[in-house]
Amino acid sequence: MNTDQTHPLSKAVIEGFLQAAASYPDRPALDVEDQRYTYRQLALKAAGLAGAIGEQPFQHDLVAFLANRSITAYAAIAGILMAGKGYVPLNPKFPKERSTNMYRQSGCKMLIVGRECLPYLPEFLEALDQPVTLLLPEVEDPDDLPAIPGQYTLIIAGDLTTPEKLPATPEVDPRSTAYLLFTSGSTGAPKGIPVPHDNLRSFVAYICRRYDFTPDDRFSQAYDLTFDPSVWDMFVCWQSGACLCVVPPASVMAPAKFIKDKELTVWSSAPSVPIFTAKLKLLKPGAFPDLRYSFFCAEPLPVSITRQWQLAAPNSIIENLYGLTETTIVNTHYRWDPENSESKNNIVPIGQVFYNHRYCIVNEDMKPVEPGISGELCLSGPQITRGYWKDPEKTREQYIAIPGQGERIWFKTGDVVQEDDAGCLYFLGRVDQQVKIRGFRVELQEIEWVLRQATRSDAVMAVPWPVKEGIADGIVAYISGVPGDRESEILTYCQEKLPDYMVPKRIFFLEELPLNVNGKYDRKLLTQQLEEGI
Amino acid sequence: MTELEQEIREFITTKVKKRLERFGLTDEAINDEFSLTESGVFDSIEFVELMTDVEHQFNVSVNFENYDPGEFTTLGGFSRCAAQG
Known part of the structure; x- marks a missing residue:
């Protein structure tokens, strides 16, 4: 745990989940692999993992997990946070070299592995080639394991103790890392972005104030856990006491049947998903009458697909969201209005910046542009992270001061935007060679x-x-x-x-x-x- | 398996084999349960192109509406759905 004494301890971000577990212990918290887990069941599973993490002799701030769309994945996230640590998700779909690079960079000593990722484990450990403590909560007998190379300490299901009552929320340094994600890096290695507890708490509080989510809601969880909008799904859902419905891998790009079968009320994905769904002729008018909210982020949202989605989900509010991992998931929102919305290049605006953040649009000389002129968007506020993982040089390049704008730190997004008279932002492109693929x-x-x-x-x-x-x-x-x-x-x-x-x-x-x-x-x-x- | 379903299956198998060759892979794993998308052989846009190709080639209208993606993204499932229209 980070013990920087200059920052008083505060409740970890898992507090919202644990409060929901206390208020609604028997309501569903998670629907994954066609099994439902109540808040109490999920909290106790997570508490068992948190106990094992806390018993380790060599403590580290972060714990990694290798699990994908399974009970272990979500119990690991909740359990790691309950132990007062930050989580590092690894993705079995990534090449082993990329995953081992992420694990090594994180400095983790412990890896939680889901049953679905056990076949991937030997090659991962062989490539990792360093001692690791493996926590395998679904393995009853070590003889069931594939041959695992390397030095490791094993903790299996029988070693875990499930508590009888819900644990208390741990207190952490609010600036300590809640999760560490990696994005594409220009130098050939993935680039780490640690997101602190206070950033995530600020984000979740803002979102839950803005929307009227209730424990009756059923949220989608379509994003991979290595992609930060997944954090939105989990923590906003659990803060609301609602049920998180995990989209199976095969349905991620064509979720129409899943949305109907699970009676989802809140949908969140990249625009590529409805585009692909429409191409498969599965985005039909009136198909999703239960949806109350549809959120799209991570890439430009075309007007044409927004109109099609609105016809498919006639009772849904549609919002286009914009943000980056460095600025804690989302920082702007735009509510789609089928009658009156305007667009540029047939792309839906990214809208207004969160009211608790500031924005500044600058030219190449880092000077604020005149109203209506396009420039690079810079953001400042409680969700701006404090820099890249162990990369002070890159941090200095992107986390900057703007002359004439006081001492506050701004994050240079690299995104070119234009603002209209009403303060609505339009995304126009990038200043660099970063692109979005799906x-x-x-x-x-x-x-x-x-x-x-x-x-x-x-x-x-x-x-x-x-x-x-x-x-x-x-x-x-x-x-x-x-x-x-x-x-x-x-x-x-x-x-x-x-x-x-x-x-x-x-x-x-x-x-x-x-x-x-x-x-x-x-x-x-x-x-x-x-x-x-x- | 109907004749049409068999023809569609062969049509797709040929395309899969060509793609595997590009990545230097063998075709041993190609059976009815072979996932066209999760294997990485077809990405999302290529999967749509495959659907369009099958529609043009066999003069059918593919309708996945009542099928689970876990089924229609496999070689056998796709062939069955496409043949049934």
């Missing part, structure tokens, strides 16, 4: 770094493609100085290093990459050629 944040330099490693050629370029209404579906790569018969080998290397959404769909082998007038590789020309089908 909602996931991707630094093109990270893909290019991997391509350079694979090819030993410096002449590589990653281009988002195809892009429709501001949303990219994938990546294509351009490479020169390498024979075309190496495509299979290069793609295999990329698969070993990158999550699937970052692996190029196609590789074009050129004699030379085109240059622009500044002598740099011409990404615009390559994109234009793709558009023209050249």
Whole structure:
């Protein structure tokens, strides 16, 4: 636990869940893998894990878990927070090298593993090659385990003690880490962003004041736990005493039947989900009459799909949300009005900044722009995190002071916006080479770094493609100085290093990459050629 | 299995094999339960393209409405849904 004495201790962010467990012990808290768990059941499972974490002789601020859309995943998150620690989610869909890099960077000593991830565990530990304490709450007999290499201490189901009553909320330094997530990094390694308890508490309080969620609500949980909007789903749901319904992996991109079958009232996803659902002819008028709220974030929201979703969910309020992991999930909201909403480039506005935050739109010289002029959005307020994980240089670049704006710290979002007369913000694009692929944040330099490693050629370029209404579906790569018969080998290397959404769909082998007038590789020309089908 | 379902299955299997070759993988795991999406062989947009290709090739209208995605994203499930229309 972080024991910086300059900050008085306060209740950990898990307080909302534990209060709901005390108020509604027999109401459903979690619906996962077609099983329901009441608040009491989930809280006691989590408390068993918290007890095991607290008994460890070598304490660390963070505990990692490797679990996916299972009871262990959610019990681990609640249990780690109940132990006064911060959680680090790992994703079995990521290449093992990426996951071990994240684990090593976090400095964790303990790993909680779900039953569904046990087949992945041997190769993970082999690649990790360091001592680890494994907590396997669903394993009854060690003989049931696959052969596990390396040095490890094992804690299994029989070693856990389930308490008889609900635990008290631990007190933590409010600036200590509630969760540590990793995003795409431009230097080839994932970039860590620690989010403190006080940031998350501020966010959850704001959201629960703004919307009238009740214990009767049934929230979707569609995002992977390595992606920060998942934090929205869990903590807002549990703060409201509602039920979190975890979308099974196969239904994530086509959830129509799940929404109907589970009678969801609150939906949250990236816009790619309704776009894909519509393409499969599953977004039908009146399909989701129970939905009260639909929230979209993580990528631009096209007007056309918003209209289609409104027809499918006629009783739902639709909001477009915007934020970053560094600014604790979401910082703006825009309520869609089918009659009166305006848009730019057929993209729904990102709307107003949370009233407890400040914003400043700046030009390239970091000077505030005149009203109505586009520029980079900078945010300041209680949800702004304090920097990147163990990366002071990158922190200094992005967490800045703006001349003439006092001593407050601003986060440079890298997003270009424009404000209208009513203070409504419109997203126009990025200042750098970061893109969103199906909602996931991707630094093109990270893909290019991997391509350079694979090819030993410096002449590589990653281009988002195809892009429709501001949303990219994938990546294509351009490479020169390498024979075309190496495509299979290069793609295999990329698969070993990158999550699937970052692996190029196609590789074009050129004699030379085109240059622009500044002598740099011409990404615009390559994109234009793709558009023209050249 | 109807003749149409068998033809659709073969059509998809050929596409899957071609994609596996690009990634240097073998086709041993291709059976009815083979997940077209979770295997990474087709991403979301390519899955939609596959649906459109099947509709054009076999002059059918694919309707997944009453099927669970866990079923219609497998080789066998997709072929069955597409053949039934």
